Amino acid sequence: MSGRAVSALVIAAALAGCAGTPPPDWAADAKGALDRAVAAALEGHARVEAVEFERARTQVARTGRPELLARVELMRCAAHAARLDVGPCPRFDALRADATAADRAYADHLAGRLEPADAARLPEHHRRAAAGDAKALAATTDPLGRLVAAAVLLQSGRATPEVVAQAVDAASSQGWRRALLAWLHVQRRQAERAGDAAEAARIQRRIDVAGGTR
Numbered sequence: 463m464s465g466r467a468v469s470a471l472v473i474a475a476a477l478a479g480c481a482g483t484p485p486p487d488w489a490a491d492a493k494g495a496l497d498r499a500v501a502a503a504l505e506g507h508a509r510v511e512a513v514e515f516e517r518a519r520t521q522v523a524r525t526g527r528p529e530l531l532a533r534v535e536l537m538r539c540a541a542h543a544a545r546l547d548v549g550p551c552p553r554f555d556a557l558r559a560d561a562t563a564a565d566r567a568y569a570d571h572l573a574g575r576l577e578p579a580d581a582a583r584l585p586e587h588h589r590r591a592a593a594g595d596a597k598a599l600a601a602t603t604d605p606l607g608r609l610v611a612a613a614v615l616l617q618s619g620r621a622t623p624e625v626v627a628q629a630v631d632a633a634s635s636q637g638w639r640r641a642l643l644a645w646l647h648v649q650r651r652q653a654e655r656a657g658d659a660a661e662a663a664r665i666q667r668r669i670d671v672a673g674g675t676r
């Protein structure tokens with residue numbers, strides 16, 4: 463799942479039974495706020511992230527549909543997982559009873575507690591990542607989807623240097639500095655463990671540039 467995918471799902475829910483009509487104001491506003499919030503989370507702009515997520519929540523809450531609100535909360539947790547800020551997702555959990563089965567499976571996937579029977583509810587690349595397939599990232603061209611799949615592999619101890627390199631490239635290509643720095647630190651540790659001092663030094667130079675210290 464990606465920020466664009468969630469935004470599209472919110473719009474689709476708004477348009478159910480209304481083919482040929484423009485999206486209502488709440489849906490368009492929610493989509494814009496959600497896209498900005500996800501980008502801010504991955505770039506490390508905490509204040510913007512908080513403001514935009516709250517704006518998205520407010521717009522979706524106008525529908526009185528807790529399953530859509532749960533999806534917004536899930537997206538926030540996915541953005542944090544993508545930057546390796548993994549932890550509880552309490553605001554989604556508070557809405558879990560009304561969330562769709564697919565969203566519940568995705569939340570469990572992020573938390574590393576996905577039941578095998580629920581794996582089929584995930585998009586293909588997440589399903590493969592949950593099964594430990596290090597080639598799963600190639601199944602999606604979406605940068606956020608790649609980062610989340612890589613994060614799941616890292617949590618399970620199955621993130622190869624190739625997986626980490628793909629995550630670094632995905633974050634770098636989007637200018638997502640907070641996520642990039644998190645993955646560069648993982649990449650540097652892998653190089654250090656492999657005894658490759660030159661590679662570790664090269665990665666540190668990238669960290670210095672991204673962190674603004676060079």
